[in-house]
Amino acid sequence: MPNHLLEIRDLHKSYGDVEVLKGVDCTMAQGDVISIIGSSGSGKTTMLRCINMLEEFQGGTISIDGEEIGYETLGGQRRRKKEKEIARQRALTGMAFQQFNLFPHMSAARNVMLGLMKVKKLSKDEARSIAEKWLDRVGLLARADHFPGQLSGGQQQRVAIARAIAMNPRLMLFDEVTSALDPELVNEVLQVIKSLAQDGMSMLLVTHEMRFAYEVSNRVIFMNQGRIGEEGNPREMFHKPKSERLSEFLKTSSFGER
Amino acid sequence: MGYTLNFAAVWRSFDLLLEGLALSLALAFGAILIGAAIGLFTAFCLISKNGFARRPAGIYVTIIRNTPILVLVLFTYFALPQLGFRLGKIESFVFTLALYSGAYLAEVFRAGLLSIPVGLREAGLAIGLTEIQIQTSIIAPLMFRNVLPSLSSTIISLFKDTSLAAAIAVPELTFEARKINVETFRVIETWIVASCLYVITCSILAALMRALERRLSVPR
Numbered sequence: 001m002p003n004h005l006l007e008i009r010d011l012h013k014s015y016g017d018v019e020v021l022k023g024v025d026c027t028m029a030q031g032d033v034i035s036i037i038g039s040s041g042s043g044k045t046t047m048l049r050c051i052n053m054l055e056e057f058q059g060g061t062i063s064i065d066g067e068e069i070g071y072e073t074l075g076g077q078r079r080r081k082k083e084k085e086i087a088r089q090r091a092l093t094g095m096a097f098q099q100f101n102l103f104p105h106m107s108a109a110r111n112v113m114l115g116l117m118k119v120k121k122l123s124k125d126e127a128r129s130i131a132e133k134w135l136d137r138v139g140l141l142a143r144a145d146h147f148p149g150q151l152s153g154g155q156q157q158r159v160a161i162a163r164a165i166a167m168n169p170r171l172m173l174f175d176e177v178t179s180a181l182d183p184e185l186v187n188e189v190l191q192v193i194k195s196l197a198q199d200g201m202s203m204l205l206v207t208h209e210m211r212f213a214y215e216v217s218n219r220v221i222f223m224n225q226g227r228i229g230e231e232g233n234p235r236e237m238f239h240k241p242k243s244e245r246l247s248e249f250l251k252t253s254s255f256g257e258r
Numbered sequence: 259m260g261y262t263l264n265f266a267a268v269w270r271s272f273d274l275l276l277e278g279l280a281l282s283l284a285l286a287f288g289a290i291l292i293g294a295a296i297g298l299f300t301a302f303c304l305i306s307k308n309g310f311a312r313r314p315a316g317i318y319v320t321i322i323r324n325t326p327i328l329v330l331v332l333f334t335y336f337a338l339p340q341l342g343f344r345l346g347k348i349e350s351f352v353f354t355l356a357l358y359s360g361a362y363l364a365e366v367f368r369a370g371l372l373s374i375p376v377g378l379r380e381a382g383l384a385i386g387l388t389e390i391q392i393q394t395s396i397i398a399p400l401m402f403r404n405v406l407p408s409l410s411s412t413i414i415s416l417f418k419d420t421s422l423a424a425a426i427a428v429p430e431l432t433f434e435a436r437k438i439n440v441e442t443f444r445v446i447e448t449w450i451v452a453s454c455l456y457v458i459t460c461s462i463l464a465a466l467m468r469a470l471e472r473r474l475s476v477p478r
Contacts, residue, residue, distance in 0.1 A: 054380050084388060091386030101381035103396055105403060105476050114395060115385035149478035160381075167385055 005030045005065060005202055006051070006171060012059030013046055020046050021057070022226035028171070028204065033197045035213035035234075036206045038223035039249060044206040047223070048173050051204070052093045053086050064092050064170055091119055094164030095173040098180050100156040102148040108135060108159045109144040112166045119167065134162035138192050154185030158192055165196065172196070174205040190216075210253045214238050222246045267442035268451050271434075278434030279455050285348070285430060286417040289355035290363075293416070296356060297363025304368045315364070322361035328422050330354050335426045351423040359416050366412055370405035371397065403474050410467035414460050421456075431455060 006028035013021040021043045028034055036044045049055040051062055053070045062069040069089050071078050081089070102111050112131035116122045122130070135141045138158040140151075148156050157177055164172060174193065178186040190212050197203060197216050207213050213220055213234065220237045222230040222245075230237065230246050241247040268275075303315035322330070334354045335347065345353060374397055382392035402409075421432035435452035439445055 052384055054383060087383070087386050087388045090383055093384075095381075095384040097377060097381065097384075099375075099377050101375070101377040103378060103381070103400075105399055115387065118391050118395065119386040147477040149476055163381075163385065 003030075003066075004028060004063070005032070006204075007063045007066075008047075008051075008060065009062075010060040011047065011050060011057055011062065013043075013050055013055060013057040020226050021050070023060070024226075024228055026221065026228065026231075028202065031200045031202055032219060033201075033203045033217045034205070034219045034221060035217040036204065036221045036223055037208075037210065037213055037249070037253075038229070042223040043226045044223045045175055048095075048175050048204060048206050051171075051173060052090045052095055054095075056080070064089070067092075087119075091115070091167055092169060093171045093173055094167055094169035095175065096157065096161045096164050096177045098176040100148070100153070100160045100180070102156050102160055102163070104148050107145045107147055108140060108151065108162075111148070111159055112163045115163065115167050130166050131162070134166045135159070137165075138162045139188075152185060153181045154188045157181065157185075157189045161189070161192055161196075165201070170202065172201055172203045174203060174207070176206050176208060178207070178209055208253070210238070210250070222249065224249075261446070263447060264444065265447045265451070267444045268438060268447045271438045271442070272451070274434045274438060275431060275451065275455060278429060278431035279459065281348075281428070282417065282420040282423075282430040282432075283459070285352055285355065285420045285423060285428070286413070288352045289359055289420075290413055290416055292352070292356035293359030293363055296360030297367050300360060300364035301367035301371055304364060305371055319361045319364055322358055323365075327354070327358050327419055328425060330358060331422050331425055347423075347426050347428045351420075351426060351428050355416065355419060358419070359412070362412055362415075363409070366405050366408050367401065369408070370401035373404050374400050403476065406467065406471045406474065410464060410471070413467065414463055417460065417463060418456065 004027045006026070008024055008026040011021050011024040012019065024043070024047055036047065038044050046055055050057045051069065056070070061071070067089070070081060070086060072081055073079075080086070102108075103114065106114065109128060109131045112134060113124070113127035116127035116130055117124065132141055132144060135144050138161055140155060140158055140162070143151060143155060148159070151159065161177070177193070178189050181189065186209070190209065193203070193205070194216050205213065205217070217234050219231060220234050221228055222237065222243075224243075224245050230241065230243050237246070238250060241250060300315045300318065303311040304319070306312050331351060331354050334345070335350045338344070338350075378396055378400070379392055382396050387395070420430055423430045424433035424436060427433065431452060435448050439448040442448065
């Protein structure tokens, strides 16, 4: 059996009668940086959220390092794993959100330390030292004791990335992390992600920044109407799209506008 | 009008008023403490997706909020013993005020819980926190900060409501003032002093709550 970091098989997800993921298959190796692109409503974010069980899914399997996420099949019956087990599995992935979602009543350092102390059970001093290391890595050590409300959007997003990465996840999930930022703040966040990618961090990025996806990823997945419409290396995908749908999408995207 | 104010008789009994005030504060403190626990539990029930939790909580809040507190006080003290549930005057009043404050605080806490962006819970889940850790480390502290201004006015209201304990002869501030009034016939002076004690205490409570708000406010 090949050693996949992430393996998604026949993933189905519905909201009531509306099926948003209609059988997604995808694998990812250690160190891969995969960008997921596609128009709004194509299922990109939903797929990402299924990977860390922020969304339940009705069919298919998701495995990280061969370990099935979220559900188990016992006696032929598929059932949700226990909450404690799901919480442990969620920590296998780190996630950065579009709206940062920093805890507003905690300083930047405390935001990073919370998971280290509560989940990893580290002492306050150990957690602080790791938090400072990662805040330094995202260029915000000097702001460690600032509260989210005292930071710019770009700084908040960098703290959110530090918070996720400090947990030492196997895989980082980025969900449109620059969409809520003013244009002049986008670059500082992209630079952080790029440097993490260069360090070998495995990443799945949902993004509308086509130029960035082109530069940073070793593979691109184009989602279309709940399925993978096309996938491949960025050069092929962006310069020689096979499907008409991707070709159209790229024309209307920031990549086509350059 | 030939009335001359004379506070001497009231001052002579001032220690009784202070004892009454101390009991009023104790009644309010006890009731709010129990009421806050009831209110928090009820608030979680009210926002629960489970109808078995939500519906009884809704019925409780509706009944209590639509019944005058004096009626509740009299019902608990005079009617419940007929059903075999007998409590002393003070216990009966604290029980009633706790039940009453629980319903009001439930609404305050519910609004506070609903004001917390769902993304914060998801961020907690994403770093591997359990539901209980999320509630205790993220949701409850933020909710508490959000509701402090309305909590402050509810607490002051509840303190003033302790005056209704006089109806069942609990020797709190209003009861003591009424006693002094009857004994000294200094109607105006007695109620001026009692009112001043209520106003001063409420002002101190408000100032303490404002200080707490400032202390816990999230820097921006």
